[in-house]
Amino acid sequence: MSSLFGFLSLIFATGINFYLFFSRYILRFQSQRFNFFIRLSSLLTLLSFFSLMYAYIISDFSNYNVFQNSHSNKPLIYKISGTWGNHEGSMLLWLSTLSIFSFFFSFTKNIEDDFKKLTLIIQSFLHILFSLFIIFTSNPFLVNSILVNEGLGLNPILQDPGLAVHPPVLYAGYIGYSIVFSIAIAGLFQNKDDEWLYVAKKWSLISWTFLTGGIALGSYWAYYELGWGGWWFWDPVENISLMPWIAGLALVHSLMMVRGEQAIKKWIVFLSILCFSLSVFGTFLVRSGILTSVHSFAADASRGIFILLIFFIVTGFGFLVFLLKEPKKSNSLNLLFINKVSALVINNILMIIATLTILLGTIYPIIIEVLYNKRISVGGPYFNSTVIPIMIPGFLLMSIAPILSWQTNKIINSKKYALGFIILSILVLIQSFFLEFNTWGLVGLLLGFWIILASIIAICSSYKVKFTIKFFQIINPHIAHIGVGIAIIGITCSSIFQTELDFNLNEGDKFNVNGKMVLFEEIATTNQINFQSLRGKFLFDIEKDESRKIEAGKNYYPVSKMITSEAGILHQWNKDIYFILGDQKNNEWFVKVLINPFVSFIWLGVIIMMYSGLIAVTRR
């Protein structure tokens, strides 16, 4: 019943969008009426999504999608998140997110009605494309032709709180760019002046903040769930999310810097189209199952072709409009050796090169397989040795960019910076000789600390420190950069100075980890509602009274006959101690312990960046 209801709402919503799309040429609506229809279609789409969710909650196995992906003895939260834990539901979530963005955009006040209407019509167009995709190739409301009492279960790897929220947040990031895309295209059509830039800035900041959160959640999930001890694997799907993130970063910076220069405006339009194109491209790569990764769902060529067509239409349309309606008249840029504009231009170029490098590495296996019928995989070594060196000059520039002047080559307080940099270099150099020396480690630490230091110098010497909202808005760019610096330190330490210890242990054995004695207490197996768990229980630092308990092990999910690994992580502010329980051999358990220094700095840095993103939204 709820399935029928959901399907009908979806159809009605699509119908309304068709109506709106053609209304531009046939019926001319009052803008109030227009907004009403946009909101109605958004609500209908959401209704459709919630009907599917309802079917999941009540375990309505007469719905084929629920039958395929759910099971009645699953905790409620995973019944809910199961809604988007599969291809069809996930696409419906995509469409719903698009609707939510259109809905909120329809309330925007400070732009002309005509412009707003055009933007929303482009949104309607996108809505139509994706809802046709859902209705014809990925309908989540199909009726189950057999009568069953039980479903087949959700992939256990997705039964995790982090994964329950990761897709919606990530989608909010991806699809938020649709608004920016529509605004840019509408801007090209109407040849409007600068007012749309402010609106675009707000939306691109919102999208970027969501995207940051979504990527970080996914990354954190990979860290504790996959049990490989790392948090970034250059998996194709990770790369796909990183591309719009970097392009979005370039976009946000350009929007902040633009002072009416035509060249930068043109560049902003280009980036706006690029960001959303990359988002749709990402959706295509994941949903078509064309690349193997942890995210691979069942591949189906017809779906792949359909969504490739959508990607082609959206991107082709975007860039074609850009080609035909490019903003006229260029006044030249005020480029000096080192001023704000030139720093911005250099940074943007670097970011685009990085994006293209990632793009090349991600699609290279497809090209090679088509041409030579050979399977190759492009992974960490390629990306680490190309993307990171490209980004380094950008990071260097970033530390001083906020205090550069618009008009001159002068850097205010340049002596302070030089002194700070020299002292810092010496400190880092000394530190690296006393610990272990590693060139990349040295570069990473120096960069991270330098960005933080330079930002602090800039805050202290350029503004009066006051604790008002306005002050935090003004120093916001520096705060964002401090976040990046902290994240760089975390990334450098955890990836370069990671240590790995391997043990073969019996229950009751004691072993030494980083100077602390650890007791391997016992192996315990328990039965939970939807899985059986096997846990190795460890007691960390037994010589102290307050020793800490760590549990590492595996879960076995009988419904889908899968085993997932559950790492045991002891978080400390300066390091994570990461326990992985391996297999049993000759009555001994293989235990791997990783010491990841300063991992928490990565998450802290990300949180600061997101905070800054939100603050920037509030500032005009």
Place this chain on the structure above:
Amino acid sequence: MNKIVILTPLIILLVICIFSLTYLLSGKDPNKPPSALLNKDVPIFESSSLYNSKEIIRTIDIKNKKTLINFFASWCSPCKIEHPLFFEISEKYPELYLLGFNHKDPTSQAKKYLEDDGNPYDFVGVDADGLIALEFGVFGLPETYLINENGKIVFKFMGPITTDVLKNEIEPLL
């Protein structure tokens, strides 16, 4: 700005779409990597018969004849599913040489399996330690290879073959 520069994104888009489309249309499955051995010579092997350890088969023995090589085991249940198809094949194509490799199986159980379900193979070679399968790049059982008269691997299939696979993919090559 120069039009060529603005055209670049469209050109890149076109290239990406063409490659992706070719990939999708060629029916490639990312979970099933292409065999590195396709259109290459048969790996060199030597195996004794399941029924008579003195009877040996070598790569040279299958020269100049079309051969269908099938890796199977008594413990592999999908193998049971495809098993009857081999009788059909041997009846329909008597000139095709059917070579079965019994993979990591105790001899007694392999014999019992072929007794119960029948033996469609012209020769059953023993691959007790799995070395021959390793040479062929076998991923999992069952796996089937078609070798042409020139000793080249022209077809490879992972998993149980079905009537569809037989009709659409193997028969055109026979």
